[in-house]
Amino acid sequence: MVRMNVLADALKCINNAEKRGKRQVLIRPCSKVIVRFLTVMMKHGYIGEFEIIDDHRAGKIVVNLTGRLNKCGVISPRFDLQLKDLEKWQNNLLPSRQFGYIVLTTSAGIMDHEEARRKHTADQHFKIDCR
Template identity: 40%
Template sequence: IGSVLEVFYDRGYVGGFQFVDDGRSGRFEVELKGAINECGAVKPRYSAGAEEFEKWEKRFLPARDYGTLIVTTSHGVMSHYEAREKGIGGQVIAYVY
């Protein structure tokens, strides 16, 4: 969850977040900016190559270059923009816009 929140923060969807150890399993406190219209998990997880992200953008996002797909790769969790820039594929796990 922390990795996904890091992508949300980097893309400007949340103002900040921190992990709070409450003596049990812990929790995240998130500062919302009001920039999220919708977000959701993608199930089942879809594999996507670096050149295939446009297909998944059309499926999960309302318009081209509006919103972000969250992708898990061999290099960690990142936005589809960053994965495309690095030329790596992965599995689409969530979306936000």
């Protein structure tokens, strides 16, 4: 069976493992988008270290969980987003100003909404809702 959205499947695996209280989760297949998304999550302390395993197929990622993640998911379909509309999306998607991040794919790479505002870039978005 073909996976339609690899990132959505990976984030669902992380959510399910976090709800069950697991310490690690195995994500497959591996992609550059997943690795960059996990890097943003790790930078903000929602997950621990992760290891990429090359099995000469699609690859695997082993993620260490810290127990700090409440929910993360993909906004589907991806919407084009302008910087002036970012505040509106932030109010609609995030539970509070102090919690969570919206992760954007921009021409400058994958980054959270605060970094996109600092760099003045915004294109499409995903969501990490973490408390």
